[in-house]
Amino acid sequence: MNKLLSYYTSLFGTSGSEGDIRRAIINEITPHAKARVDALGNIIAFKKGAAEPPAVVMISAHMDEVGLIVTDIADDGTLRFDTVGGIDPRVLCGKHVAVGRGKIPGVIGQVAPHLEKKADRDKVRAVDELYIDVGAKDREDAQSCVSAGDVVGFRSDYAEFGNGLVRAKALDDRVGCEILTELIKTDLPFDTWFVFSVMEEIGCVGAGTAAFQIKPDYSIVVEGTTAADITDDESKSPVCRVGEGPAVSFMDGGTVYDKDFMRLVLDAAGEQAVPHQLKQAVSGGNDSASIQRTASGARAIAISVPVRYLHTPTGVASLSDIENTRRLVLAVLQKLSEI
Amino acid sequence: MTELKNYLFELCSESAPSGREELLCSLERLVRPYADECYRDGAGNLIAVKKCGVPGAGRLLLDAHADEVGLVVTDVDERGFIHFANHAGIDDKILPASTVTVLSSHTLIGVVSSIPPHLDKGGKEKKVIKAKDLVIDVGLDADSARKAVKVGDFIALRSSCTELRNGLVLGKSFDNRAGCAVLVKVLSLLGSIRPRRDLYFCFSASEEFNGAGASSAAFLTEPDEALVLDTTFAVSPYTPASRGKKLGGGCAIGISPILNTHMTESLIGAARSRGLPYQTEVIAGRTGTNADNIARSRAGVPTALISLPLRYMHSAGEIVSLSDLETAVLLVMGFIEYRAGGKR
Numbered sequence: 001m002n003k004l005l006s007y008y009t010s011l012f013g014t015s016g017s018e019g020d021i022r023r024a025i026i027n028e029i030t031p032h033a034k035a036r037v038d039a040l041g042n043i044i045a046f047k048k049g050a051a052e053p054p055a056v057v058m059i060s061a062h063m064d065e066v067g068l069i070v071t072d073i074a075d076d077g078t079l080r081f082d083t084v085g086g087i088d089p090r091v092l093c094g095k096h097v098a099v100g101r102g103k104i105p106g107v108i109g110q111v112a113p114h115l116e117k118k119a120d121r122d123k124v125r126a127v128d129e130l131y132i133d134v135g136a137k138d139r140e141d142a143q144s145c146v147s148a149g150d151v152v153g154f155r156s157d158y159a160e161f162g163n164g165l166v167r168a169k170a171l172d173d174r175v176g177c178e179i180l181t182e183l184i185k186t187d188l189p190f191d192t193w194f195v196f197s198v199m200e201e202i203g204c205v206g207a208g209t210a211a212f213q214i215k216p217d218y219s220i221v222v223e224g225t226t227a228a229d230i231t232d233d234e235s236k237s238p239v240c241r242v243g244e245g246p247a248v249s250f251m252d253g254g255t256v257y258d259k260d261f262m263r264l265v266l267d268a269a270g271e272q273a274v275p276h277q278l279k280q281a282v283s284g285g286n287d288s289a290s291i292q293r294t295a296s297g298a299r300a301i302a303i304s305v306p307v308r309y310l311h312t313p314t315g316v317a318s319l320s321d322i323e324n325t326r327r328l329v330l331a332v333l334q335k336l337s338e339i
Numbered sequence: 340m341t342e343l344k345n346y347l348f349e350l351c352s353e354s355a356p357s358g359r360e361e362l363l364c365s366l367e368r369l370v371r372p373y374a375d376e377c378y379r380d381g382a383g384n385l386i387a388v389k390k391c392g393v394p395g396a397g398r399l400l401l402d403a404h405a406d407e408v409g410l411v412v413t414d415v416d417e418r419g420f421i422h423f424a425n426h427a428g429i430d431d432k433i434l435p436a437s438t439v440t441v442l443s444s445h446t447l448i449g450v451v452s453s454i455p456p457h458l459d460k461g462g463k464e465k466k467v468i469k470a471k472d473l474v475i476d477v478g479l480d481a482d483s484a485r486k487a488v489k490v491g492d493f494i495a496l497r498s499s500c501t502e503l504r505n506g507l508v509l510g511k512s513f514d515n516r517a518g519c520a521v522l523v524k525v526l527s528l529l530g531s532i533r534p535r536r537d538l539y540f541c542f543s544a545s546e547e548f549n550g551a552g553a554s555s556a557a558f559l560t561e562p563d564e565a566l567v568l569d570t571t572f573a574v575s576p577y578t579p580a581s582r583g584k585k586l587g588g589g590c591a592i593g594i595s596p597i598l599n600t601h602m603t604e605s606l607i608g609a610a611r612s613r614g615l616p617y618q619t620e621v622i623a624g625r626t627g628t629n630a631d632n633i634a635r636s637r638a639g640v641p642t643a644l645i646s647l648p649l650r651y652m653h654s655a656g657e658i659v660s661l662s663d664l665e666t667a668v669l670l671v672m673g674f675i676e677y678r679a680g681g682k683r
Contacts, residue, residue, distance in 0.1 A: 078576055086456040090468060091436035094654035096498055096509065105501045107509050107656035111577045113430035114627075114652065124432075124465040131576055133650065133658065135503030145504070156438070159448065162478015167438075167450055226455040230420060230474055239458070283458055308476065310455045312436035316476055 001160055002319060004028070005178045009168040012098060012153035014067030014084045015199045021063045025177060025196050029184045033194065041198040042210040047183075049190035054339050058193040058216035058298070059183065059329065060207055060287055061176025061223070062200030065169070066311045068152035070099065070132070073143060077136030078109065081152060082127060085201030089127050091312040097132060100150035106134035154313035164319050165242070171315035172224035173200065175305040179222050179326045186330065189337040200287050204254070208290030216298045218261060218336065219291040220329060224317065225249075225304035226284055237281040240306040243318040245275030246325040249302040251282050254289030258299040264339075265301055268331040274324050279304065303328055343664050344508065346520040347500070351510050354440045354495030356409025357427045357548035358383065362442065363405055366519060366542055373526045374540070382555040383544030389529055390537050391679075397536040399679050400562035400640070401525070401671070402553055402629050403518030404546030404569065407511070408653045410439070410470070410494040419484035420474035421449065423494060427547040431470050433496075433654045439475060443492045449475040498655035505587065506661045513657040515546070517647045518568035521667045528672060536563070536679035546629050553629035557636035564602060565642040566674060567630040568667065570659070571620055573648035584648040587660040589616030590667045593644030595626050597634050602643035602678070609673030615666050620646055645670060 013021035018041055025043055029035055035045040043063075066085030073079055079099065083089075093110040109131050111120075132152065136142035156169040168174075180194050193214045198206035211219065225247055229238040240247035248265055250257055269276045292300040305325050308316040346369060355363040360383045367385060371377045374387035385405060408428035412421055421441065425431070435453035440446055452474045475494065477484060500510035522540055529538070539560040544552030546569075557565065572578050573586040584591045592606045610617040625631040626644055634642040645667055650658040 074576070076576065088435075088454065088456045088465070090432070090465060091453050094433040094651060094656045095436070096501065096656055105503055105509060107651065107658065109575055109577070110430070110433055110651050110654055110656075112572055112652035113428070113432075115572060115578060115582055116430070122467045124467055133503075133575065135505050135507035135509075135658065137505055141504065161448055162476075163480055163483060165478035167448075167478070226458060228455060228458055230418075230452050230476065232416065232418070281458070309436055309450060309453050312453050314436060314438055314450045316450055316478065 006158040008174040008177050009158050009170050013064050014151040015064040015202045017151045018063040018198050028181050032184045040206050040209050042206045043196040045194040047192050049188040051190045053190040055217035057218045058214050059220045060195035060197055061180045062173045062197045064201050066201050070148050070150045073139050075139050077138045077142040079132040087311050090124055095313050096155040097152050098155050099146050099152050104134050104145050106132045109133050156313040165316055167314050167316045169313055171307045171317050172310050175224045175322050176222040182326055189333050204287045204290040207287030208294050211291040211294040215295045219298040219300045221286050221288045221302040223286045223302055223304040224307040226310050227306035227308045239281040240277055240279050242306045244277045246328050247277050247279040247304045247306055249279040252285050254285030255292055257301050261299045261301045264335055265332050268335040269328055272331040274328045340661055340665055343524055344661055346523050350516040350519055351500050351512050355406055356493045356495050357406040357545045359493050360405050360544040369523045382552045384552045384556045385542040387540040391534045397563040399536050400539045400560055400565040402541045402543055402567045403522045404515045405519055405542040406544055406547050408547050412490050412492045415485045415488050417481050419479045419481045425470050428653045432467050435468055438497045440495045440497045443488045447477045449477040451475055496655040507658050509658050511655040513659045514570040514652055517659045521664055524668045525671045532680050534679045550632040554632040554636050557633040562640055565633045565640050567628055567644045569628040569646050570649040571646035573650045575650045584618050586648045587662055588618050590663055591618045591620035591646040593620050595622040597625050598644055599641035605677045606643055606674055609677050610670055613673050615669055
């Protein structure tokens with residue numbers, strides 16, 4: 001079992017509330033790198049390599065995950081909430097959650113199908129029509145354990161299953177955190193900066209301010225990205241496929257990636273025989289969008305682990321893709337040391 | 340209370356959609372030590388008998404359905420994904436991104452698909468995704484998936500049991516393992532009273548599908564009277580007091596044309612004389628429970644109904660109150676004494 005990934009995905013860390021995962025990562029990496037926490041909560045780590053760096057290289061992964069936040073407590077003791085990051089309301093009904101620092105267990109309510117009015121059968125309730133039930137008797141009872149502003153995470157177990165796959169919450173982007181941690185524990189060809197960023201899911205906030213401090217020439221973002229390979233509709237793109245290696249992006253919703261750097265990544269993959277694929281759709285976005293434009297700019301690339309059911313209580317990824325993503329990033333570092 | 344909770348959690352740790360009730364091994368294990376006879380009949384009901392020892396004594400049937408809602412495999416496609424249909428009672432709305440148990444020859448755990456929000460172009464009003472447009476991902480390629488999973492295999496919702504505040508508990512299949520847990524507890528307590536009638540505990544099959552289990556159990560056991568335990572809707576934000584019962588307010592005693600008035604009065608009398616909290620649930624027609632099937636079986640069986648208030652019925656996040664279960668145990672015990680008993 002990938003114990004580190006299991007541990008990282010078990011922790012809650014909605015955007016802005018990354019404390020638990022941050023402490024876990026710092027404990028893992030401090031024997032191997034010099035790490036500090038900046039004003040926004042990013043971890044900025046410096047890993048000494050075998051040689052002087054050919055350029056400033058920054059590898060980053062975001063610590064935060066999508067989740068919910070309590071906005072109000074109703075008279076009947078149920079909690080109103082909003083989403084932190086992009087979550088389709090259709091994945092919420094009936095799911096188990098943990099609220100606030102106390103990880104108070106609760107469930108997102110739904111209407112028994114027997115009582116649903118015919119006109120409402122096909123209607124999707126918007127997030128502001130949904131609520132969390134923690135079993136409180138009334139508002140006062142709920143207030144004794146929950147406050148507006150408490151963040152809410154999905155309760156979902158880590159498990160490895162099927163043909164070398166893993167299912168867990170927050171694979172976006174704890175896979176990246178796991179890969180960076182393993183890289184920090186490895187001997188690297190040259191001095192390298194690592195960033196574990198905050199608040200990616202609400203607009204790539206942390207990575208930009210981290211990049212401002214490091215001023216990288218080259219930025220490698222290690223992400224979990226959408227795999228829509230469940231579709232059998234030929235007209236729809238699978239984006240990328242689980243089990244076919246890391247996805248290299250040429251463009252997404254936030255970034256047009258550096259052509260030369262991308263060529264270098266593909267060459268490195270070819271030379272080291274690392275299975276890989278191109279992300280076949282211009283969709284989503286990641287920390288590259290902020291890093292690329294920070295200070296005087298950086299050459300950006302994103303290497304991603306394909307994840308099915310991104311931004312839901314349970315994502316699915318391939319353990320070999322995770323391993324090959326780590327291998328590809330290492331191959332890119334080796335290739336960069338030749339420039 | 341702890342014992343009742345343990346019964347409930349143990350019964351919910353297994354999955355038994357309508358038609359696969361034999362998978363609920365914990366039930367037989369819990370029931371057998373207390374029963375004079377215990378057997379599974381042709382319909383899949385588990386029947387436990389407590390004899391009173393009097394030749395020619397009457398028979399009281401105590402029924403709680405043991406099955407749960409589920410899905411059924413309709414196809415395993417060329418990519419290894421499982422296509423499925425609703426087998427009994429599950430709303431499409433709760434399915435995307437759920438974790439499920441696929442009850443094949445070896446149990447598999449799967450994830451129900453969803454559409455990544457990144458690919459969902461805005462502008463259009465979101466529609467509920469129909470079960471036919473979802474797949475279950477068991478993480479296997481086509482060959483392995485087709486070997487492991489067969490068309491017709493059943494699928495159950497999956498979640499673990501959790502304690503909430505105020506004696507409430509959260510989990511799957513409380514409808515109607517809550518009723519089963521109450522009857523197991525009653526059976527375990529029968530040493531303290533001496534019934535004048537033989538008691539037939541029926542943990543019935545197929546209630547969520549068509550109620551066939553209770554019908555055949557009523558035929559088989561030839562009861563003079565029957566008492567059914569099931570769950571009913573509890574008040575929640577979209578279920579006002581006009582449609583639901585108060586969670587934690589005591590069990591709901593059914594009042595309906597199809598239910599026997601004297602027996603219903605006995606239930607109310609037992610609750611009052613013992614100071615048990617109770618609510619009445621007036622149902623204008625049939626009850627939508629096994630009571631309907633039992634009442635009309637054979638030449639007609641006088642039947643009463645106790646329902647435990649439950650929120651979010653037929654989801655993996657149902658909520659019941661342990662205090663309501665506790666009250667139900669005392670109420671059923673009181674009822675047995677009233678109609679079939681006498682203190683030891």
